[in-house]
Amino acid sequence: MTQPLISNPAVKSMASRLPVTPNDSSSPATPAASQSACFHCGEKVPAGARYSIVYQGANQPACCIGCQAVGQTIIESGNSDYYRLRTDLPKTPEAALEELKNLKLYDLPEVQSSFVKSEGDLREANLILEGIVCAACVWLNERHLHQLPGVLAADINFSTHRARVQWDDSRIKLSDILKSIQDIGYLAYPFDSGRQEELFRKERNTAIRRLAIAGLGMMQVMMYAVPAYMAADGTMTSDIEALMRFASLILTTPVVFYSAWPFFQGAWRDLKLYRAGMDVPVALGVGAAYAASIYGTFIGSAEVYFDAVTMFVFFLLTGRFLEMSARKRSAEAAESLIKLIPAAAMRLPGYPTSREEELVGAVKLVAGEHVLIGPGESFPADGCVVEGYSSVDESLLTGESMPVVKHVSSNVIGGTINLESPLVVRVEKVGSDTVLSGIVRLLDRALAEKPRLAQIADRVAAWFVLVLLLVAASVAGIWYLVDASRAFWITVSVLVVSCPCALALATPTALTAALGRLTRLGLLSTRGHALETLAHATDFVFDKTGTLTTGKFSLLDMEVLRGERDSLLDMARALEQGATHPLAAALREAAGTGVLEADNLSYIPGRGVTGRIAGKTYRLGAPEFIGDAPPRERFHDGVSLVGLADDAGVLAWFALGDALRPQARQLIDELRDLGVRLHLYSGDRAENVADLARQLGIEDARGGMLPQDKLAAVRKLQQDGAIVAMTGDGVNDAPVLAQAQVSIAVDQGAEAAQAAADMVLLSSEIGRLADGVKLARKTQVVIKQNLFWSVFYNIIAIPAAAMGYVTPWMAGLGMSLSSLLVVLNAMRLSRISKS
Amino acid sequence: MDILYLLIPLSLVFVAVIAVVFLWAVKSGQFEDMEGPAHRILMDDDLPQTDVKNLSAKQEDDVSAR
Numbered sequence: 001m002t003q004p005l006i007s008n009p010a011v012k013s014m015a016s017r018l019p020v021t022p023n024d025s026s027s028p029a030t031p032a033a034s035q036s037a038c039f040h041c042g043e044k045v046p047a048g049a050r051y052s053i054v055y056q057g058a059n060q061p062a063c064c065i066g067c068q069a070v071g072q073t074i075i076e077s078g079n080s081d082y083y084r085l086r087t088d089l090p091k092t093p094e095a096a097l098e099e100l101k102n103l104k105l106y107d108l109p110e111v112q113s114s115f116v117k118s119e120g121d122l123r124e125a126n127l128i129l130e131g132i133v134c135a136a137c138v139w140l141n142e143r144h145l146h147q148l149p150g151v152l153a154a155d156i157n158f159s160t161h162r163a164r165v166q167w168d169d170s171r172i173k174l175s176d177i178l179k180s181i182q183d184i185g186y187l188a189y190p191f192d193s194g195r196q197e198e199l200f201r202k203e204r205n206t207a208i209r210r211l212a213i214a215g216l217g218m219m220q221v222m223m224y225a226v227p228a229y230m231a232a233d234g235t236m237t238s239d240i241e242a243l244m245r246f247a248s249l250i251l252t253t254p255v256v257f258y259s260a261w262p263f264f265q266g267a268w269r270d271l272k273l274y275r276a277g278m279d280v281p282v283a284l285g286v287g288a289a290y291a292a293s294i295y296g297t298f299i300g301s302a303e304v305y306f307d308a309v310t311m312f313v314f315f316l317l318t319g320r321f322l323e324m325s326a327r328k329r330s331a332e333a334a335e336s337l338i339k340l341i342p343a344a345a346m347r348l349p350g351y352p353t354s355r356e357e358e359l360v361g362a363v364k365l366v367a368g369e370h371v372l373i374g375p376g377e378s379f380p381a382d383g384c385v386v387e388g389y390s391s392v393d394e395s396l397l398t399g400e401s402m403p404v405v406k407h408v409s410s411n412v413i414g415g416t417i418n419l420e421s422p423l424v425v426r427v428e429k430v431g432s433d434t435v436l437s438g439i440v441r442l443l444d445r446a447l448a449e450k451p452r453l454a455q456i457a458d459r460v461a462a463w464f465v466l467v468l469l470l471v472a473a474s475v476a477g478i479w480y481l482v483d484a485s486r487a488f489w490i491t492v493s494v495l496v497v498s499c500p501c502a503l504a505l506a507t508p509t510a511l512t513a514a515l516g517r518l519t520r521l522g523l524l525s526t527r528g529h530a531l532e533t534l535a536h537a538t539d540f541v542f543d544k545t546g547t548l549t550t551g552k553f554s555l556l557d558m559e560v561l562r563g564e565r566d567s568l569l570d571m572a573r574a575l576e577q578g579a580t581h582p583l584a585a586a587l588r589e590a591a592g593t594g595v596l597e598a599d600n601l602s603y604i605p606g607r608g609v610t611g612r613i614a615g616k617t618y619r620l621g622a623p624e625f626i627g628d629a630p631p632r633e634r635f636h637d638g639v640s641l642v643g644l645a646d647d648a649g650v651l652a653w654f655a656l657g658d659a660l661r662p663q664a665r666q667l668i669d670e671l672r673d674l675g676v677r678l679h680l681y682s683g684d685r686a687e688n689v690a691d692l693a694r695q696l697g698i699e700d701a702r703g704g705m706l707p708q709d710k711l712a713a714v715r716k717l718q719q720d721g722a723i724v725a726m727t728g729d730g731v732n733d734a735p736v737l738a739q740a741q742v743s744i745a746v747d748q749g750a751e752a753a754q755a756a757a758d759m760v761l762l763s764s765e766i767g768r769l770a771d772g773v774k775l776a777r778k779t780q781v782v783i784k785q786n787l788f789w790s791v792f793y794n795i796i797a798i799p800a801a802a803m804g805y806v807t808p809w810m811a812g813l814g815m816s817l818s819s820l821l822v823v824l825n826a827m828r829l830s831r832i833s834k835s
Numbered sequence: 836m837d838i839l840y841l842l843i844p845l846s847l848v849f850v851a852v853i854a855v856v857f858l859w860a861v862k863s864g865q866f867e868d869m870e871g872p873a874h875r876i877l878m879d880d881d882l883p884q885t886d887v888k889n890l891s892a893k894q895e896d897d898v899s900a901r
Contacts, residue, residue: 085877135874158871201867208866212857220850224843240839247843251850 038063040071042089046592070185086136103175121170127163130187214259218310225307245297248306292492345380346372387424393417405606420605497797510826514779530758533742535776543728544682549658555590557655570594663767670770710736
């Protein structure tokens with residue numbers, strides 16, 4: 001994501017002609033690679049593909065019709081600079097293009113009412129953009145939107161991947177805007193920004209204001225403090241000194257009462273509940289130092305701590321701000337869950353007497369109504385099939401990689417996708433009663449059970465406060481007896497030097513530095529504790545589909561009985577042209593672009609297809625459909641077999657299955673070397689799971705598990721004392737992800753899984769996870785060093801202050817140096833290289 | 836050293852002015868996207884085309900229309 005932009009002009013012009021190659025976008029592609037890599041998406045161009053993109057007068061290869069269309073649209077709209085500017089490759093756009101027909105739904109007033117602000121013909125909506133990988137994507141989308149007649153304004157936020165679009169409804173429809181974004185290969189859908197978003201924005205702006213005030217105050221107060229420390233005795237007149245103190249007081253006051261206000265609020269809340277969190281020592285330190293400094297300013301004594309106070313507040317606020325930004329990202333992922341349920345549905349009000357169709361918002365559906373769901377559309381609610389025969393992709397909810405066949409009286413789940421032919425469904429459950437909502441609730445509960453770690457930190461803080469107060473009280477008591485005139489100032493200096501500055505910074509700075517490094521590795525942390533727990537994890541649990549495997553079918557093996565391999569594949573491609581089944585897509589992908597054409601195609605949902613090629617009839621489908629037993633023993637367990645036959649019998653068997661991710665084996669080996677136990681829990685068929693576990697050498701592998709089973713298995717591990725790290729994707733994994741002490745969601749999985757996860761692997765290289773574990777362990781070492789240092793500092797500083805040896809400038813210097821040391825030590829983490 | 840009687844209050848005024856400017860910037864939404872502008876400045880519309888003579892006629896039309 002943060003690839004440097006190519007700035008050398010020579011390299012740039014080279015990069016303009018050659019597309020960035022996958023996995024290594026920082027160096028220009030070699031000419032040999034560009035022959036076979038798609039100009040738009042960088043994927044390998046299948047042998048025999050005839051797609052091309054005309055770029056600067058030359059034909060460039062494209063891997064599929066989707067890339068060709070997208071590339072041509074981008075260039076024809078005058079945005080060919082995109083190919084020079086981009087620093088990362090987009091996804092292959094084919095899948096996105098299938099959803100085109102659903103876009104018209106977004107023009108309906110009742111659908112728009114939830115997310116569009118309108119004033120006459122002027123409309124404004126917030127869109128979530130999918131597929132943004134680098135800054136050039138933002139540039140391309142903005143320019144493309146501005147070129148549309150009727151679009152009045154379009155801003156895209158690079159950090160959140162959201163766009164705010166204003167348009168004139170009399171000149172352009174929302175569906176046209178969404179479609180034109182799809183034309184250039186991105187996916188846009190509107191969302192209801194709602195109150196939550198507004199609340200977040202306000203909270204963030206307040207945090208920035210507090211940080212700014214503290215920063216400005218800190219810098220200027222330091223300016224006044226330094227001369228006072230440096231000046232030799234007697235060189236500074238007392239009225240100049242007083243002037244500087246009053247100036248410091250004026251600047252420190254807003255820092256204490258505005259910037260540090262949340263600490264006082266937090267401390268007050270804690271005290272009311274008779275407990276002590278980290279806010280209590282912070283508030284105590286700031287409050288004591290500030291009060292004593294005011295007193296010092298007015299009576300003209302030597303002791304003021306304004307510099308220490310402002311610096312302390314600034315450092316702490318910086319830590320909190322970074323933490324807040326990370327939290328916000330996780331909340332954004334949660335919102336994406338809504339997207340699973342379509343915005344509108346095709347209602348059949350007169351069913352079964354009339355088949356009149358009517359578009360309505362999905363929220364308006366009630367139980368008992370009938371809806372029509374075309375192929376490629378998702379179900380708007382839970383229901384029961386009353387007409388039709390099709391297969392449904394439920395992988396998002398169940399993790400099952402094979403589509404499930406649905407016929408009359410089968411139940412369907414809202415959010416899953418109908419693949420083959422239209423279904424009429426009687427709506428049974430809507431809104432909060434649906435399975436999807438149930439999973440969300442399960443997720444909420446598991447999330448609510450979590451923050452045990454936060455309590456531990458608070459308990460430490462409570463001890464710290466108690467010890468500190470005891471020390472301060474005894475110091476005050478003893479000095480009162482020894483020298484009553486010094487007792488007050490010495491007690492204050494104890495409170496100030498012991499300010500848990502290094503203590504409060506030790507952990508957050510190390511975590512923030514490590515998180516920054518992790519993000520650059522492609523592993524995004526959404527919760528503060530994730531890294532810590534990852535370092536301590538003893539058991540890694542993996543989901544199969546989409547995590548260790550690609551989650552997509554591909555051709556693994558092929559048995560040729562008669563004929564020649566390439567032409568048989570070409571036949572299969574011709575027969576499957578236009579089928580939406582994932583097995584069909586896998587065959588098409590394996591065959592690439594061919595020459596044969598099939599006609600008289602007839603699809604038998606769930607079984608196969610028949611068609612005519614060059615006058616001869618062929619059948620392609622499941623073994624039962626072909627009418628011959630496949631040579632099972634020749635293939636791995638757990639592959640799906642598809643046969644191709646003509647009138648004389650079987651021609652070939654295709655073994656299709658879920659292929660391993662490229663780095664899965666490396667990851668498993670590295671994790672084993674790190675000494676963690678490995679488990680594989682999957683909802684897929686047991687034989688598929690066992691097969692994969694054998695390949696990778698994972699001993700504990702279980703298949704056929706429902707989300708509840710996985711949850712129970714993880715609980716069992718936890719009861720035996722394991723710290724579980726769960727890696728998965730799919731909504732079905734969401735509750736397990738939340739149950740595990742630390743969870744990692746894998747990219748290309750469902751957004752909802754990311755919402756429940758503590759970490760999200762944005763990179764498609766799953767091997768980065770092992771780097772993440774190593775970094776997490778290194779972070780623990782740095783945190784321990786930091787904590788050791790701050791304890792060491794306190795052991796020296798508190799007794800010194802108690803004896804009366806610490807003057808304010810020493811306190812200030814000691815605090816800054818110890819903070820600096822802690823921060824610099826933490827920064828080492830951001831430079832650790834990837835293996 | 837008497838100049839300090841002027842300079843110190845003046846520094847306070849400056850800090851106040853800077854604070855106000857900063858708060859205005861926050862209010863006008865300049866901190867909502869911390870990454871985008873850094874990239875955006877590199878992607879200006881007036882980038883020279885690298886290989887103008889090879890441009891297709893269609894693109895040239897587009898360029899001159901703008």
